[in-house]
Amino acid sequence: MRTVVVGASSGLGRCIGIGLAQRGARVALLARRRERLDAAAREAGEGAIAIECDVTDEASCRTAIADAADGLGGIDGLVYTPAIGPLARLVDTEAETWRRVFDTNVIGAARVTAAAIPHLAATAGTAAYLSSVSASLTPPWPGLGAYVVSKAALDKLVEAWRTEHPEIGFTRLTVGDCMGGEGDSQTGFADGWDLELAAELHTTWVARGLLSGAFIAVDELVSVVDSVLRGGASLSMPSVTVAPRPEVKEQP
Numbered sequence: 001m002r003t004v005v006v007g008a009s010s011g012l013g014r015c016i017g018i019g020l021a022q023r024g025a026r027v028a029l030l031a032r033r034r035e036r037l038d039a040a041a042r043e044a045g046e047g048a049i050a051i052e053c054d055v056t057d058e059a060s061c062r063t064a065i066a067d068a069a070d071g072l073g074g075i076d077g078l079v080y081t082p083a084i085g086p087l088a089r090l091v092d093t094e095a096e097t098w099r100r101v102f103d104t105n106v107i108g109a110a111r112v113t114a115a116a117i118p119h120l121a122a123t124a125g126t127a128a129y130l131s132s133v134s135a136s137l138t139p140p141w142p143g144l145g146a147y148v149v150s151k152a153a154l155d156k157l158v159e160a161w162r163t164e165h166p167e168i169g170f171t172r173l174t175v176g177d178c179m180g181g182e183g184d185s186q187t188g189f190a191d192g193w194d195l196e197l198a199a200e201l202h203t204t205w206v207a208r209g210l211l212s213g214a215f216i217a218v219d220e221l222v223s224v225v226d227s228v229l230r231g232g233a234s235l236s237m238p239s240v241t242v243a244p245r246p247e248v249k250e251q252p
Helices: 010-021 034-042 060-073 095-122 147-163 195-207 216-230
Strands: 002-006 024-033 049-053 077-078 124-130 169-175 240-242
Touching: 002 010, 002 060, 002 095, 002 147, 010 024, 010 034, 010 077, 010 216, 024 034, 024 060, 034 049, 049 060, 060 095, 077 095, 077 216, 095 124, 095 147, 124 216, 147 169, 169 216, 216 240
Parallel strands: 002 024, 002 077, 024 049, 077 124, 124 169, 169 240
Antiparallel strands: none
């Protein structure tokens, strides 16, 4: 299983890249931060390839995918994990923030996929994209409007790719709360948030029942990704949800 994991230098992308390698896949790990990327490749083991890629740059995406295909001898699977979620109310979200969020969360996925299409078509491969419960399973979270809207757009992007390329399996992986692993593998989604605003909004999230009160074990997420990719286009699953069970409160 020759798999390209984009966003593999940290967080869930790193967990997935390393986890797939441990399950026998040959992986090309793509991301911007070279030092972290090299460390992830070492942990993934022999045969893992580290390739610099900036998803906001079209030339970088095309070069990185070409290098991955050359290094792996082809591409059977693609996993797109990059996402940013600035914390701000919509009224305070500036146009540049919207552009930055969509450039990474949506347009980056389109760039990478366009570059990978010939390779995935040649192998009847599969592409998987990390989405969020906040885009389809829960009401929008106050303060994360730009992120939620971008993930909803990503969901439609995956459907559009599936329509135009039925020979490839396209899967939306709707993911609930997951902390990832330790160190660089821990999710950094909330890095840079205004802590005062986060505390205020957290109260609202709890009151509206948006928090499940539990987290997915990252190994379970990796196992699902592995199963989706190994299914190939013939067993393609358009949408898969990996979410924790809500916390059950004991009755008095």
